[in-house]
Amino acid sequence: MLFRLENLSHQYSDGTLALDDVSLSFAAGERIALLGTNGSGKTTLLHHLNGILQPTSGKVYFEDKPLKYNSKSLLDLRKRVGFIFQDPNDQLFAPTVKQDVAFGPLNLGQPPDQVKKAVDEALTTVGMAEYAEKPPHFLSLGQKKRVALAGVLAMQPEVLIMDEPTSNLDPRATSEILHLLLRLNKESKITLLLATHDVDMVPLFANKLYILNKGKLVSEGSPAEMFSDAEMIRSVNLRAPRIAHLFEVLKKEDNLPIDKQLPLTIGDARKEILRLLSSQKTSKPEATSKRRNPAA
Amino acid sequence: MREEKYLLVKTKQLFRGRRRPLSHVNLSSEIDRYAYTNALSKSSPATKLFLAISLLLISVTSPTPVVPIIVFLTSSTLILYSAKIPYRFYLKLLWYPIIIIAITCVIIALFFGYQEPLTEINLLGLRWAVFKDGITLGINIFFRVAGGLSTQFFLVLTTPMTSILLIIRKARVPTVLIETSLLVYRYIFVFIEVMETMHTAQELRLGYSGWLKKIRSTSLLLGNLFIRTLEQGERTFTAMNARGYDGNIRVLEDLPKPSKTALAGITLFAVTLAVTAYLTMNMGVV
Ligand SMILES: Nc1ncnc2c1ncn2[C@@H]1O[C@H](COP(=O)(O)OP(=O)(O)O)[C@@H](O)[C@H]1O
Numbered sequence: 001m002l003f004r005l006e007n008l009s010h011q012y013s014d015g016t017l018a019l020d021d022v023s024l025s026f027a028a029g030e031r032i033a034l035l036g037t038n039g040s041g042k043t044t045l046l047h048h049l050n051g052i053l054q055p056t057s058g059k060v061y062f063e064d065k066p067l068k069y070n071s072k073s074l075l076d077l078r079k080r081v082g083f084i085f086q087d088p089n090d091q092l093f094a095p096t097v098k099q100d101v102a103f104g105p106l107n108l109g110q111p112p113d114q115v116k117k118a119v120d121e122a123l124t125t126v127g128m129a130e131y132a133e134k135p136p137h138f139l140s141l142g143q144k145k146r147v148a149l150a151g152v153l154a155m156q157p158e159v160l161i162m163d164e165p166t167s168n169l170d171p172r173a174t175s176e177i178l179h180l181l182l183r184l185n186k187e188s189k190i191t192l193l194l195a196t197h198d199v200d201m202v203p204l205f206a207n208k209l210y211i212l213n214k215g216k217l218v219s220e221g222s223p224a225e226m227f228s229d230a231e232m233i234r235s236v237n238l239r240a241p242r243i244a245h246l247f248e249v250l251k252k253e254d255n256l257p258i259d260k261q262l263p264l265t266i267g268d269a270r271k272e273i274l275r276l277l278s279s280q281k282t283s284k285p286e287a288t289s290k291r292r293n294p295a296a
Numbered sequence: 297m298r299e300e301k302y303l304l305v306k307t308k309q310l311f312r313g314r315r316r317p318l319s320h321v322n323l324s325s326e327i328d329r330y331a332y333t334n335a336l337s338k339s340s341p342a343t344k345l346f347l348a349i350s351l352l353l354i355s356v357t358s359p360t361p362v363v364p365i366i367v368f369l370t371s372s373t374l375i376l377y378s379a380k381i382p383y384r385f386y387l388k389l390l391w392y393p394i395i396i397i398a399i400t401c402v403i404i405a406l407f408f409g410y411q412e413p414l415t416e417i418n419l420l421g422l423r424w425a426v427f428k429d430g431i432t433l434g435i436n437i438f439f440r441v442a443g444g445l446s447t448q449f450f451l452v453l454t455t456p457m458t459s460i461l462l463i464i465r466k467a468r469v470p471t472v473l474i475e476t477s478l479l480v481y482r483y484i485f486v487f488i489e490v491m492e493t494m495h496t497a498q499e500l501r502l503g504y505s506g507w508l509k510k511i512r513s514t515s516l517l518l519g520n521l522f523i524r525t526l527e528q529g530e531r532t533f534t535a536m537n538a539r540g541y542d543g544n545i546r547v548l549e550d551l552p553k554p555s556k557t558a559l560a561g562i563t564l565f566a567v568t569l570a571v572t573a574y575l576t577m578n579m580g581v582v
């Protein structure tokens with residue numbers, strides 16, 4: 001297992017128990033979404049994976065070895081596990097885009113030529129190459145998020161952890177970031193873990209879902225499994241994706257013979273609609289001919 | 297009823313963008329924008345820094361207005377014709393400091409000096425002598441400062457802050473200073489945004505209607521901003537750590553190299569000006 005959390009709890013200094021006995025594990029190459037409402041403990045959990053926070057009790061294992069919190073071990077961990085913060089303003093500290101993206105590779109001790117190459121590549125990957133010399137305050141939020149992503153990609157991490165990468169983005173920017181992430185996962189085999197409360201985005205992205213509520217891990221499984229458990233989803237104040245909701249209504253109110261597994265994405269929905277149409281054609285040929293007859 | 301009307305008017309103003317809050321703040325971000333977009337932004341920052349500093353030194357040490365005037369014309373020409381900064385913007389920048397310097401210099405001219413009384417003025421029943429060396433001093437200081445000012449405007453309008461800091465860094469200025477300035481430069485714009493948002497939010501809830509409320513709102517805003525800066529510092533530090541920060545901010549050095557000819561040319565020009573300053577030393581102004 002790449003990461004394993006064992007009975008992880010975290011209490012902030014003001015007494016808030018932000019994580020309560022969470023155990024989970026995932027393998028390299030997975031695409032994982034951590035789903036929960038605001039304040040459910042997503043950020044706190046993610047911060048443990050990069051050694052930003054230390055557990056109050058419990059343990060974090062990376063490649064089956066417990067995390068150590070001395071600066072040398074943390075540096076080794078952070079070389080391999082990239083972290084993208086929710087607010088890009090927290091992350092973009094350098095006066096120009098290029099300098100910011102160069103920060104990580106320079107810290108890894110790479111020579112200047114290699115750093116320049118890494119910076120160019122990372123900025124091209126996120127489509128921000130033409131903004132290299134601009135200061136971050138000239139950029140829009142979506143652009144800042146992409147630069148923050150480039151800053152981490154330039155370090156060539158094996159794992160990418162992202163805190164709400166698409167929050168506050170417009171639909172187009174959201175879909176661009178998602179496609180970029182999926183491509184990275186497919187081509188570079190980067191393991192992806194992201195926190196979100198955007199249920200419509202999750203099925204497009206994740207192969208595995210962890211549901212967090214009030215610091216507790218409530219459930220885990222594939223998006224299809226998780227969203228078909230309507231009661232659980234409601235109990236944690238989330239909802240199913242809009243598409244699933246539509247098909248649920250079609251099934252319950254209009255008695256359409258919809259599959260037990262509700263479609264979650266537009267792609268699924270299309271398949272399901274085509275299936276319904278074709279099954280109608282084959283199962284009820286007399287219905288269609290009857291309707292035609294009077295006209296004839 | 298009055299309040300409602302006030303709110304309506306304020307909202308209209310805000311959305312028409314007629315009355316931008318905190319306009320002095322916008323001016324500094326505009327300077328910053330020109331620094332990155334002007335026609336000279338890609339040329340060597342070391343050369344521009346060298347030119348600005350040598351002209352500044354010559355201008356402020358010059359004994360007569362002749363050289364400062366040449367410096368002023370040179371910088372202004374570079375700003376307007378080489379860097380292609382709109383003259384309206386340059387005038388807007390010059391306006392306030394020039395007025396302030398002018399007032400200061402009038403005061404100096406009237407109240408300083410002791411040689412050769414030129415005339416006497418009647419000031420509230422008091423007779424006040426104005427001296428020749430006082431006038432000379434006032435005029436000299438005005439032109440020196442105006443010349444120096446124009447060189448600094450040349451620098452900030454044509455050279456991005458980052459490049460300036462990277463050059464100074466090479467001159468063995470303590471890294472702590474440079475790194476702090478880099479961070480301050482970056483986050484000042486974040487806080488300007490935060491401040492403008494908070495200011496607008498307060499204004500829309502009538503936080504600035506009446507001077508008592510004004511004081512209260514302003515102190516709340518500043519207090520809030522202070523806490524925000526502390527929090528931001530902590531979050532930025534965390535984020536830097538997550539990318540392997542070890543106490544040194546390393547930067548990629550790939551600024552355009554200064555051309556030897558340009559540096560030589562500037563040196564020659566500076567020497568010529570210095571000689572001119574020396575030769576015109578005994579020229580009388582008044
Ligand atoms: N620095 C902190 N100090 C005290 N409490 C905190 C701190 N950060 C978060 N919390 C609390 O911990 C809980 C979980 O927060 P967080 O992990 O940020 O949730 P999420 O990211 O899912 O919105 C919340 O109740 C929040 O108020």
Ligand SMILES: [Mg+2]
Nearest residue numbers: 042043086163
């Ligand atoms: Mg969060």
